[in-house]
Amino acid sequence: MMTDDQLLRYSRQIMLPALDVAGQEKLLAARVLVVGLGGLGSPVAIYLAAAGIGHLVLADFDRVDLSNLQRQIVHSSADIGRPKVASARDSLLALNPSIAVTVLDRKLEGADLAEQVAQADAVVDCTDNFSVRFALNAACVAAAKPLISGAAIRMEGQVSVFDTRDPASPCYRCLYQEGDDSQLTCSESGVIAPLVGMIGTTQALETLKVVAGFGRPLVGRVLLLDAYTLEWRSLKLRPDPACPVCGEQRHAPAV
Secondary structure (H helix, E strand, O other), X not given: OOOXXXXXXXXXXXXXXXXXXXXXXXXXXXXXXXXXXXXXXHHXXXXXXXXXXXXXXXXXXXXXXXXXXXXXXXXXXXXXXXXXXXXXXXXXXXXXXXXXXXXXXXXXXXXXXXXXXHHOOEEEEOOOOHHHHHHXXXXXXXXXXXXXXXXXXXXXXXXXXXXXXXXXXXXXXXXOOOOOOOOOOHXXXXXXXXXXXXXXXXXXXXXXXXXXOOOOOOEOEEEEEEOOOOEEEEEEOOOOOOOOOOHHHHHOOOO
């Protein structure tokens, strides 16, 4: 049962018929894994903390650099040189001291990654590395956990929700081929600061929808943003029956 302080803090959300008290209680009971505390992870973490996700698990092995501060708004100049997870934790607890924040100052892989994904109610991919994205996707498919994926580079961004508990949902591997890890990064190609905020806040919204069970999440769809013209496009996505990650799971015989 929520306290009086929580009822007041989240009152503007609770007023929404689609969320109400029951939805807010789901948020407070949720554990969400956020991988990457950079340009996308900053707004994701801030809005999930503000909205009342009860337990945030932050994973990143990088340190705050001066060049990050143009867009990674969860960090400040005083945090330069600190682990990003520690900097983000301090900012989030200053914003909402009633939530729990666990920090993982390491690269998640293997059994460690599988364990963290299995414990989460939702996983938010805020990385810019394809090998990490593929590993996150495989772990989410194996554990039947929703993956909220975002990407932003230059002045282009995209968001999608991969949730293979839904037969209509593809997984990340259905769309992208493994093998070529020569992806573009912000350090090589640049990025406009508000773009990562727009994509990250959209990821945060999709996470709240998935966790609380309201609205229509971006399952089976990808939302594309062209920031040059400020135009959004929505494209339908379908599962690949031959996908090496989720295809076998879909065709596995019922036990």
